[in-house]
Amino acid sequence: MSTIRILASDGLPAFLSFLSQKHQRVLVPVVKSANKRSVIFEPWRAGMPVVLEKATVPPKEAVLPQCETLLTYKKSKNQEDLGDITVSLDDTPEALSTAIFACRPCDARGFRVLDRPFLNGLFPDPYYKARRESLTVFTITCSSGCNTCFCHWVGGGPSSPEGSDVLMTKIEEALMLQAISPAGEALLKDCDLPDGRDIFPRAEAARKAAWASLAPAPDLKQAPQKIAALFGNDDFWQSQTSGCLSCGACTYLCPACYCFNITDEGDGFGVHGGRRLRSWDNCMSSLFTHEASGHNPRMLKTPRMRNRVSHKFSTYPENWGTFSCNGCGRCISNCPVSLDIRAIVLAALDNAG
Template identity: 65%
Template sequence: MSKIRFVASDGLPGLAASLAKGGRRVLVPVEKPAASKPSVVFAPYEPGVKMTLAKATVPPKEAVLPECETLMTFQKSRDPADLNQTTLALTAVEEGVPTVVFACRPCDARGFAALDKPFLEGLYADPYYKARREKLTVASLTCATGCETCFCHWVGGGPTSPIGSDVLITEIEGGYVLQAMTPKGEELLEASGLPDGADKFPLAEAARKAAWASLVPAPDLTAARESLKAMFEDTAFWEAETARCLSCGACTYFCPTCYCFNITDEGEPQSPCGGRRLRSWDNCMSSLYTREASGHNPRPEKYQRMRNRVSHKFWTYPENWGPYLCSGCGRCITNCPVCLDIRAIVLDAVAAAKGKV
């Protein structure tokens, strides 16, 4: 059996505090007030920070893929002996701070596993992503029940799925059972100082089974890939499915598996400060995303952009990597201002394609 530890009901904040010692960054869910409704975001643990165990409004994706990061700095200098000769100095910035994502959900952890495929397992590993990922430990809090907008079990996950997690935390009466799922998780629990919890593991197993029993049975999505391929050129279908879409991009920014980004340079290389190259999150639902320098845009219509997004998650990514590019967290549903539901789009495509496949 893997390493098992137990912590009392009020002990998780103390555990986060102990993990934050020694220069380790610990990202915990905290509530942020807002005019309309509060949001839950991941923030570095500090003394006095009041963490919550509510599901975060936004995923902890920024731990490995920041909203904006400096890839390199650059500066030109002239040879004093020959002013026509210039040298361009480049300095790569690869940051990798030991980090623990604490009390995220299994769908969030599965997001890290989905990002690993293109960033680490392609022809070239992304050095910036790799530097952060190698120093990341993920401790996930399993869900006690399903909810209306979650569909993790549709796409190969579940309320207690271990995919992407180094430690699984399960609530039982009187506290939490922590189970190591990887060598990183074993190392974290070994250093935690928590008492052994093997005798309480049966209670954790029972809680996990109850979580699965609370779920509504998932539909069969095995035909999704071929169905989306068959419906790809059906303009009328996609226009009808996306008629309400505002192209606001909320579905992409709240997604734990979306990884579209833009590269920009800012500054002046010949100034004393030089310049820097930035990588920032981008939004494939924006009409500007695919617009070329010539002015041509291969996806000018919103139905084309939504078609691309849904097809990527349930057709082309699985074709290349195996699993879906979706962890079923439901954030794209809960945060959509017009209540578009990606589940309905996929099921509609499967139904509409029956006569075409």
């Protein structure tokens, strides 16, 4: 049996401080109070209040930052021969060793979705790799479903261990910590928390109860084929897309979306040199595929939505054997017009043509 520890609620700051000795940053969910309250992952500092809620924004930032520098470049002249110019490039990844504390199983599975194209593709991504390999994921299991989530439709669940190093379950005011990966194992062995093996059955029971709270899931096995077959059915996609505003709320809040843009900033070869940035990009934007010639294969929002849904439920599975949607439901609950990707997938399954 894997290592199991128990963390009392008052022991949380000490444990986070233990984690910060092992990592350069520990990301924890904190409340950002506003009229519309949000929960965001932020680097932990002593005294910071932590909430064990599902975050508004998943901790994807830990491996794929909103914006990062891929390269910096600088030009230098040989003072003896001014025609002799050298360009120096620095491509050191910005990679802090990171622990994520208290993300949800859907968030942790998001890292697995990203791992496949970034690590297992034709070209492993060195920036992603550097961050991913120094990442430890502490996941807290959900005690129930929420109104928009559907993790159990797509292979996950409220206590799915996939992508996690340590799985935590809340029992009354304490947390039971269960090592999942060797890294999690090593960390838990190293910490001075008391053994929690005797409360494991209670955690098991809580996890079962969470599963039981979920409505039965539809069978999505046919989804990849059905959605692919619907490609040419403009009426279908039109009817599913008419309300879409083409904003990026769904993609930027998705733990499994990873499209990005690369842009150059700075003054090129000027005194300050320049930077090549990678930033999140949004496939729902018309500019995403807009070519310099003016041609745009996905000019309208209908083909863009079709591409987004197809990528999650058809083409990513075609390439990697599993959905690139973890059912976290953030795209639904945060959509300004309450579009529901579940409904689109179900409609596709129902569609006879």
